Amino acid sequence: MSDTNRREFLQRTGQAACAVALGSTAIVLGRRACAGDSWAIAPNKCINIRLGVTGADKVCEACATSCVLPLSAVRAVNEHSLCGRCCICPAYFDVRSSMGPDGLPTKKVCPRDAIKRTVIGDVDANDPLNNFYEYTIDEELCNGCGRCVMECKDPAGLGSIRLEVRYDRCLHCNQCTIATHCPEDAYTRVGPQPRPAIALEGEAG
Ligand code: SF4
Ligand code: SF4
Ligand code: SF4
Numbered sequence: 001m002s003d004t005n006r007r008e009f010l011q012r013t014g015q016a017a018c019a020v021a022l023g024s025t026a027i028v029l030g031r032r033a034c035a036g037d038s039w040a041i042a043p044n045k046c047i048n049i050r051l052g053v054t055g056a057d058k059v060c061e062a063c064a065t066s067c068v069l070p071l072s073a074v075r076a077v078n079e080h081s082l083c084g085r086c087c088i089c090p091a092y093f094d095v096r097s098s099m100g101p102d103g104l105p106t107k108k109v110c111p112r113d114a115i116k117r118t119v120i121g122d123v124d125a126n127d128p129l130n131n132f133y134e135y136t137i138d139e140e141l142c143n144g145c146g147r148c149v150m151e152c153k154d155p156a157g158l159g160s161i162r163l164e165v166r167y168d169r170c171l172h173c174n175q176c177t178i179a180t181h182c183p184e185d186a187y188t189r190v191g192p193q194p195r196p197a198i199a200l201e202g203e204a205g
Helices: 003-013 024-033 147-151 177-181 197-202
Strands: 038-041 074-078 115-120 132-137 161-165 187-190
Touching: 038 161, 074 132, 147 161, 177 187
Parallel strands: none
Antiparallel strands: 038 187, 074 161, 115 132
8 A cells, every 4th residue: 555545544544643734723632642652763774864874865754755744744854063164064055966157066866945044253255165054954845855864874964864753743653663663673662741731722724
């Protein structure tokens, strides 16, 4: 059964109350019905986060495609204190694409344009390579596909981007469908985590 069909199946049958997640009211009910343990990603097991595994051809997108939510509860997070703030960030630019007239790669890594790039510090307007940049993930757009995480590693990156489960979005299913699809057993059950009341009541999904 394809991932899409499986999600539809779960929603049709009500096998998992977590799957009833298409409106704000349903989200709240779903969270209450699925008040199980939380899930977390083990960085030393995840293909995308783990050091020593590189290359876009190896990326695992199961966190994006297997969650019962229409937009996965997993997000990429950039730890700014670890980020090199490079001009040609390999997680932002597709460094395999051709160079444009400005000396920058013409394509980006993120298929959802969820990474925002902002020049910081003293700005040299004439030389982009002479500046530093802050890379921030837009959580409304990111679906946790992990492509940027895979690229933000040695030899080109510093490993500042990782994947995290957003507990205020997650339905805390008793049997997480990402965990059942994870090829590395990296999606692990952890104890109950705090869930912000404001997000539970105000989120539209
Ligand atoms: S995880 Fe995927 S969707 Fe999210 S910022 Fe990275 S490349 Fe974009
Ligand atoms: S428990 Fe897993 S499948 Fe359920 S909402 Fe959270 S991440 Fe998605
Ligand atoms: S499914 Fe497992 S290996 Fe794949 S991105 Fe998620 S945690 Fe990593």
